[in-house]
Amino acid sequence: xxxxxxxxxxxxxxxxxxxxxxxxxxxxxxxxxxxxxxxxxxxxxxxxxxxxxxxxxxxxxxxxxxxxxxxxxxxxxxxxxxxxxxxxxxxxxxxxxxxxxxxxxxxxxxxxxxxxxxxxxxxxxxxxxxxxxxxxxxxxxxxxxxxxxxxxxxxxxxxxxxxxxxxxxxxxxxxxxxxxxxxxxxxxxxxxxxxxxxxxxxxxxx
Amino acid sequence: xxxxxxxxxxxxxxxxxxxxxxxxxxxxxxxxxxxxxxxxxxxxxxxxxxxxxxxxxxxxxxxxxxxxxxxxxxxxxxxxxxxxxxxxxxxxxxxxxxxxxxxxxxxxxxxxxxxxxxxxxxxxxxxxxxxxxxxxxxxxxxxxxxxxxxxxxxxxxxxxxxxxxxxxxxxxxxxxxxxxxxxxxxxxxxxxxxxxxxxxxxxx
Numbered sequence: 001x002x003x004x005x006x007x008x009x010x011x012x013x014x015x016x017x018x019x020x021x022x023x024x025x026x027x028x029x030x031x032x033x034x035x036x037x038x039x040x041x042x043x044x045x046x047x048x049x050x051x052x053x054x055x056x057x058x059x060x061x062x063x064x065x066x067x068x069x070x071x072x073x074x075x076x077x078x079x080x081x082x083x084x085x086x087x088x089x090x091x092x093x094x095x096x097x098x099x100x101x102x103x104x105x106x107x108x109x110x111x112x113x114x115x116x117x118x119x120x121x122x123x124x125x126x127x128x129x130x131x132x133x134x135x136x137x138x139x140x141x142x143x144x145x146x147x148x149x150x151x152x153x154x155x156x157x158x159x160x161x162x163x164x165x166x167x168x169x170x171x172x173x174x175x176x177x178x179x180x181x182x183x184x185x186x187x188x189x190x191x192x193x194x195x196x197x198x199x200x201x202x203x204x205x206x
Numbered sequence: 207x208x209x210x211x212x213x214x215x216x217x218x219x220x221x222x223x224x225x226x227x228x229x230x231x232x233x234x235x236x237x238x239x240x241x242x243x244x245x246x247x248x249x250x251x252x253x254x255x256x257x258x259x260x261x262x263x264x265x266x267x268x269x270x271x272x273x274x275x276x277x278x279x280x281x282x283x284x285x286x287x288x289x290x291x292x293x294x295x296x297x298x299x300x301x302x303x304x305x306x307x308x309x310x311x312x313x314x315x316x317x318x319x320x321x322x323x324x325x326x327x328x329x330x331x332x333x334x335x336x337x338x339x340x341x342x343x344x345x346x347x348x349x350x351x352x353x354x355x356x357x358x359x360x361x362x363x364x365x366x367x368x369x370x371x372x373x374x375x376x377x378x379x380x381x382x383x384x385x386x387x388x389x390x391x392x393x394x395x396x397x398x399x400x401x402x403x404x405x406x407x408x409x410x
Contacts, residue, residue, distance in 0.1 A: 048326070066372070066399055069385040153332035162369045167378070 001193045002085040005126035007033065008185065009119025011192050021191040030192055034199045048149045049103035060099040060141035061090065066166045072097065079130045083189040088127045096127045100140045104158040108142040108171070115140050115171045126185065128177040135176055142169040245308040245315065248289045253346060255285045275339040282346060295338045297321075302337035304345050317345035371401035379406050 003011065010029040015022055022030070036042060053060075061072055078087040090097035098120065102108035109115035115138065124136035145159035161169060279293070286293050292307040303318040319337045321330065342348075374382065379402075385391035393410050396402070402410075 048328075069382045069391040069396070071391070071395075151329060151332070153329065153336055166372060 001196050002080060003083060003189055003192065005084060005086040005088075005123040005130070008084075008122040008126050009117075012118075012122050012185070012188055022188075022195055026188075026192065027195060030196050031199055034196050034203070038200055038203050049101075049107075052103060052145060052149055053101035056143070056146055057089070057099060057101065059143040060101045060139075063141045063143050063166055064090075064097070064099065064139060064170060067170055081130055083186060083193075084126055084130055086127060086130050088131060091131055091133065094133060095135045095137060096124065096131055096133045097137045097139055098124060098127070100138065102140055102142045104145065104155075105142060105161060106158050108169075109140050110171060112171060112173045115173045117173075120173075121175055122185075124175050125177070125181045128175075129182045129185065133177065135174060138173045138175070140171040244311060245291075245306075245313045248291055248308060249306065249315070249346075252282070252285050252289050252291065255288075256282050256346060256348065275335055275342070278339060278342055278348065282342070282348075293342075295342070297334065302334055302341060304338065304341035306345060315345065317341040371399065373401050373403070374406065379409075383409070 007029065011022075011026045013023040013025045015024075015026075032043075057074065061074060064070070065072055072090045072092070075088055075091045077091075078085060080086075088096045089099045100120075117138070120138045124138060128134070128136050142161055142164075144162050145154075150156070150159060283293050286306060290309045292305075292309050294303075294305045294307065296303055296305065298318070300321050300323070301318040302321060303316050305314050305316040307314045319341055321333055321337060325333065382391060382396050382400075386393060386396065396410070397407075
C-alpha cells in the first residue's frame with residue numbers, strides 16, 4: 001500500500017489513548033480507502049470549487065508567477081518511496097509549493113493564520129520527505145472564477161477579482177522540513193498499512 | 207344468519223345522507239366564498255398600502271433597480287400582518303410556495319413555482335431564494351416585478367472586467383530587477399505583464 005500525501009492529515013490524527021496506535025478517524029479513513037480499493041469504486045465528489053482548482057490550476061500558477069516574478073510550471077513528476085506516492089504542484093531546487101485555488105473571496109484565507117491547516121501541513125511534510133526538499137509553501141490563490149462555473153444567481157463581486165492587486169490575492173504559509181516529523185509519519189504509516197492489510201484480509205475471508 | 211343487506215333501505219338512507227351532506231357542503235361553500243372574498247378584500251387593502259410604499263421615494267429598498275427578497279418582505283409583511291394576513295413561504299416537495307393566509311378564516315391564496323432539478327445544493331439554495339422572491343412578487347403583483355422579470359427571461363451575464371495591467375510599487379519593481387539580474391526573469395515579461403512608470407521604464 002502506497003499512501004497519498006493528501007490522506008496523511010486524517011492518518012496522523014492522534015489516538016485517544018497511548019496504548020492505541022491509530023485514532024478512530026485514521027481507522028475509518030483506512031477502511032474507506034481499503035473498501036474503495038477492494039470493490040473498485042470512487043466516492044470523490046466533483047464540486048465546482050474542486051473543478052476550479054483542477055481545471056484552472058494554471059491560473060493560480062500564473063498569479064503566483066506575477067507576484068513573484070517567477071516562471072514556475074506545473075510539476076508532473078510523481079515520486080514514490082517505501083510508504084508513499086505523490087505528485088506536488090510546483091518544485092524548485094529548494095522548495096515545494098502546493099497551490100490551492102479559493103472558490104471565492106469569501107472562502108479565500110486572507111492571512112497566513114487563517115490559511116494554516118494541519119491537514120495541509122502533513123501533506124507538505126510528506127512532499128518534503130518524498131522529494132527531499134527543505135521547505136514547503138502552502139499557497140492559496142484567488143483568481144477570477146471562470147464563467148462556466150457560475151450562474152446568474154452567483155454573487156459576482158466575490159468571484160470577479162481581476163481588479164484586486166495580485167499581491168492581495170495570494171496567501172502563503174511556509175513549513176520547514178524536520179526529520180522528527182518524518183519519523184512520525186513512517187511509524188504511523190506502518191500501522192496504517194497493517195490495519196489496511198487486516199481489513200482487506202477480512203473482506204477477502206468473510 | 208341475519209347478515210344480509212337491504213339494498214332498498216340502504217339506498218334510501220344513502221340518498222338522505224347525500225342530500226344532507228350536499229346541503230352542508232353548499233352552506234360551507236357559501237360561507238367559504240364569503241371568507242375568500244374577505245381574504246381578497248384584505249389583500250386589496252394591503253395592495254393599496256404596498257402601492258404607497260412602492261411609490262415612496264424615501265423607501266431605500268425600492269430605489270434600487272430591483273428589490274431583493276429581504277427588501278420585499280420588509281416592505282410587505284408588516285402591512286399583511288396589520289390586515290390579519292400571515293405570510294408563509296414553505297417548500298412543498300419540489301415547489302417553492304408563497305402563501306398568504308387569512309388568520310381569521312384560515313383561507314389562503316398561494317403562488318408556487320417548481321424548482322429546477324439536477325442542480326447542486328449551493329445552486330438550489332440560490333434558486334429557492336430566487337423563487338421565493340418571484341412567487342412573492344407574483345402573488346402581490348408588485349410593481350418591482352418588471353425589471354426583474356426581464357432579467358429572468360433574459361439572464362444578463364455581467365461581462366468579466368478585462369484584466370488591467372498592474373502597476374508596481376518601488377519595492378516590487380526592485381524585486382523584479384533583482385530577479386532579472388539573476389537571470390530568473392526577463393525584461394520583456396515584466397513589460398508585458400505590468401504597467402510601468404516612465405522612471406521604471408528608464409531603469410530597465
